[in-house]
Amino acid sequence: xxxxxxxxxxxxxxxxxxxxxxxxxxxxxxxxxxxxxxxxxxxxxxxxxxxxxxxxxxxxxxxxxxxxxxxxxxxxxxxxxxxxxxxxxxxxxxxxxxxxxxxxxxxxxxxxxxxxxxxxxxxxxxxxxxxxxxxxxxxxxxxxxxxxxxxxxxxxxxxxxxxxxxxxxxxxxxxxxxxxxxxxxxxxxxxxxxxxxxxxxxxxxx
Amino acid sequence: xxxxxxxxxxxxxxxxxxxxxxxxxxxxxxxxxxxxxxxxxxxxxxxxxxxxxxxxxxxxxxxxxxxxxxxxxxxxxxxxxxx
Numbered sequence: 234x235x236x237x238x239x240x241x242x243x244x245x246x247x248x249x250x251x252x253x254x255x256x257x258x259x260x261x262x263x264x265x266x267x268x269x270x271x272x273x274x275x276x277x278x279x280x281x282x283x284x285x286x287x288x289x290x291x292x293x294x295x296x297x298x299x300x301x302x303x304x305x306x307x308x309x310x311x312x313x314x315x316x317x318x319x320x321x322x323x324x325x326x327x328x329x330x331x332x333x334x335x336x337x338x339x340x341x342x343x344x345x346x347x348x349x350x351x352x353x354x355x356x357x358x359x360x361x362x363x364x365x366x367x368x369x370x371x372x373x374x375x376x377x378x379x380x381x382x383x384x385x386x387x388x389x390x391x392x393x394x395x396x397x398x399x400x401x402x403x404x405x406x407x408x409x410x411x412x413x414x415x416x417x418x419x420x421x422x423x424x425x426x427x428x429x430x431x432x433x434x435x436x437x438x439x
Numbered sequence: 440x441x442x443x444x445x446x447x448x449x450x451x452x453x454x455x456x457x458x459x460x461x462x463x464x465x466x467x468x469x470x471x472x473x474x475x476x477x478x479x480x481x482x483x484x485x486x487x488x489x490x491x492x493x494x495x496x497x498x499x500x501x502x503x504x505x506x507x508x509x510x511x512x513x514x515x516x517x518x519x520x521x522x
Contacts, residue, residue, distance in 0.1 A: 251516050255509060260501040277508050284512050288519050337454075339485075344450040354448025359481030360488055368491065377495050396496040402461065413463075421457035428492040 236300045243291045255284065258301070261400075262308050264393045265409060268328070268386040269312035271321055279315055283308040298407070305408035327387040328411050331418045338425035363435045373434065380430035384423055391416060392423035447475045452482050456489050 234242075234250070242250035262283060266276035286307040294303060347353045367373060381389055381397075387409075394405045406416050447455070452475055458464045459472050476483045 246516075246519075248513065248516055252509075252513060255512060259509070281508060281512055281515070285515060285519075288516065338456070339450070339453045341450070344448075354450035355479075356449045356481040359449075360484045362484060363488065363491065368495070374495065374499060377492075378499060381496070381499075392496065393501070396493055397499050397501055399497060417457055417461055417463060420461075421454075424457060424489060424492055424496075425453075427496060428488055431492055431495070432488065 236296065239300060240291065240294060240296070243288070251288075258304060261394055261398055261408070262305070264390045265305060265308060266312045268390050268409075269309070269316035269321075271316075271319060275315060275319070276312075279308065279312045282311050286311065301404065302407040306410075309410060327385065328409060328415065328419075331387065331415050331422070336422055338421065339429070360432065361436065363431070367435055368431075373431070376430055376434045377427055380427045381423070383430075384426060388419050388423035388426075391419040392427070395420055396424070447471050449475075449479065449482050449485075452476070452479075453485055456486055459486075460489065460493075 239250060239254065243254075259280060262280045263273075263276050266279040267273070270276050270279060283304065287304055290307070294300075298306070343356065343358050345352050345355050345357045349355075381392060384392065390409065391405060394400045394408065395402065400408070402413065402416055402420075406413055409416070411419070452472065455464060455468065455472055459469065464472060476486055
């Protein structure tokens with residue numbers, strides 16, 4: 234179904250389409266809400282309020298952005314207000330200046346020092362191939378899930394949208410209201426940490 | 440391509456992997472990147488692991504809100520229905 238069909242169905246109060254839309258976006262909405270509010274239960278409230286907002290606004294929606302972007306904009310506004318009310322300093326910098334605090338993809342001690350006479354900055358302990366059968370084990374997926382849960386909220390939201398949900402970078406950027414560069418910085422940090430978690434897990438039992 | 444390919448260290452390369460995979464590296468840097476992984480087993484493995492990480496992440500089932508929350512929303516939808 235394209236946007237126009239979905240919008241028409243919502244305006245016609247088609248419950249099936251509404252339920253389908255919720256199932257499609259609820260997980261992502263929750264992730265994004267968690268950038269702004271502290272707990273999952275508040276984030277769930279925010280998602281609920283978002284859908285009420287969607288229902289109340291759908292008759293006036295002019296289609297100047299995609300439906301998806303519009304829904305996420307409603308969510309972000311509600312989540313920001315809610316976060317402020319909770320007295321939570323909204324981590325704008327997490328979205329607007331994620332590069333402000335340096336963060337290495339790989340620990341510096343994995344590399345030779347910058348003043349090394351022959352190979353400055355080269356691997357001191359280089360990555361070894363992962364055992365294929367363990368990589369594909371169900372347990373390993375649990376490691377990835379936990380690594381994602383442990384990420385700071387903005388990184389978690391970006392990797393969830395991009396790599397779990399399979400959204401394009403443009404869709405992700407629009408949903409979060411971040412620049413392309415910042416989206417990439419957040420994605421890079423998130424993926425790097427998940428890779429590290431996998432390496433720690435897969436190599437320890439070797 | 441020019442012969443003056445800038446030398447990247449491994450430590451610099453690992454910070455460029457996402458830009459590389461996203462197709463966001465300028466041509467010169469892309470050439471240095473590829474030149475480096477051609478000759479460096481550690482970095483080649485690193486890039487492979489990043490791809491494996493992305494693939495594995497893509498095989499996860501998206502999280503969901505609880506069934507209660509969904510039921511509450513559908514109830515709200517029914518209340519809202521009659522304009």
